[in-house]
Amino acid sequence: MTEEIRRRPEAAPEDRLDRALDRMIASEPAVAPPSDLARRILAATAAIPQEPPAVAARGTTWSRRPRAMAAAFALIAAIGFAAGWTEETLVGDVQVVDVTPLLIGSDLEIEL
């Protein structure tokens, strides 16, 4: 059997090749870093400043939660209307500046 494998390597059974490969990998010696590498790294980083911590975490969090923001706005509006707000309180008094002509097209009779 062994002689046959030696003459024709393709005749080697897969499971035996698998085991031989596993043994070869397992017999690889452990790789250790040079003994002074840690100290060299420590010395090299001594003068290097750290990056500042991430800022505006709260703003970032809110901006990533559009549904939460919409819900909060709706809650504020509901409380406001219950307290007597009117629509003008929220979106402004449409009588003060009527922008409708600007939205639907030019109107020569508009008085600014």
Added chain:
Amino acid sequence: MTTLAGTVAAPWPFGGADAPARVVYARAMADADESDEELMARTGRGDRLAYAGLLERHLGRVHAVARRFLADAAEAEDVAQEVFLRVWTQAPRWRPEGARLTTWLYRITMNLCIDRKRKVVPLPLEAAGEPEDDRPDAFRQRHRDEVQSHLAEALATLPENQRAAVVLSYFEGLGNGETAAILNTSVGAVESLLVRARRALKERLKPVLVDALEEGA
């Protein structure tokens, strides 16, 4: 620690940047009980003692992965240094959410290795030559070196993702789940990579493996 304490003239702030590197490194040996996350949090506050603790704990595996993947000692040292430079600079921004610290370290290591592999044109291993050795066990040692060199050459021919999977799974002994997290892929994809890598390694190493079978017979 006792012997080192006498080597400095005055006490320094614990973790201050002005402490001698070897003293900081030696003191970090005592921090073995702290978790990676605790050490990383302290490192993020500029604590060099905690940083030395992380170095002591993880430098070996980071270096080993780079060494296996790149098959070059000097490149592996550079990668290890770059990885821990990032640990130091980015520690204040690191959050212990999701992946473990080791997963993050391995991921940085693999990315840096792949970047370097794409830049460096490797010299053929034969170019290095081998000095003669007259020791009685020289033949056995030389045979072992040859086998290792064959394995390293075969590894080097694998595509990057297959090589990374082999290094992490077979040499580092990581589970497929962690390997998948490091390589940013699925467990199924890792299994597939390993199957293809084994097939390619067996094909390339078949003469060497057959020799090994004969020796074992």
